[in-house]
Amino acid sequence: MRKTLAEIRSMKAEGKKISMLTAYDSSMARLLSGCEIDILLVGDSLGMVMLGYDSTVPVTMDEMLHHTKAVRRGAPESFIIADMPFGANHTGERDAVKNGIRFLKEAGSDAVKLEGGLEMCGVVRALVQAGVPVMAHIGLTPQTASQLGGYKLQGKGLDDARRLLAEAKGLEEAGAFGLLLECIPDKLAQVITKSMKIPTVGIGAGVHCDGQVLVINDLLGMFDKFTPKFVKKYADLSPLIKESIQQYHTEVKAGTYPGTEHSFSSDADYSSLLRE
């Protein structure tokens, strides 16, 4: 059953952890929804994981909509959040609202997620007022990672931690229904989580968050360009996939695939056709 916003909010109050994973296509979304994952995130990480970009910056609205539609088709019963790609919410509230509404109307998402701190409060407020639920995302924000000095831990010092806490409170006040915390110390995530009524979902933010999210390809061991410290590989599928493909290749070359069990037969004598 698809979770409602109210149910997601009340999970925090009831001390129930939220499970969230990324999904980018219909068949994976179907598997995830069968495992009763609470929230599917069509993350703009798809730019790196699925589309081969070096960062999430080039990802477009059209690409995000395309993948979100596929995920919705695969998981009609799941609560789906779509990532606002870089540029979709940076040119003013009007554009942000227009793009947010496209995710709900055209792609069938239940909410959007956007990166940014206090500078995004106006945009969050405008989206929520327009009826688009927003999960905010602070800490390491990959779309602006170069300004943060790369993909590294945020909020290490007290000043930085104070800024992140102020951002969290500002975004909650602006109407965000949840807050994603990426790559910050676990004790800071604990303080932020305790200070908020809305649930926090962490990635590289320790165990005290109200929920956790991972990139599905990292969890399954299918993305081997790099593995951040916070990733736990629950499977190591890359070698298995490569082995299977290699075996197929060998069998095709040797003429041992397809076997009779993979072929269709008929009683007709087709050899007469050769003489026609």
Ligand code: KIV
């Ligand atoms: O795009 C993404 O996958 C994310 C991760 C932090 C989960 O935002």
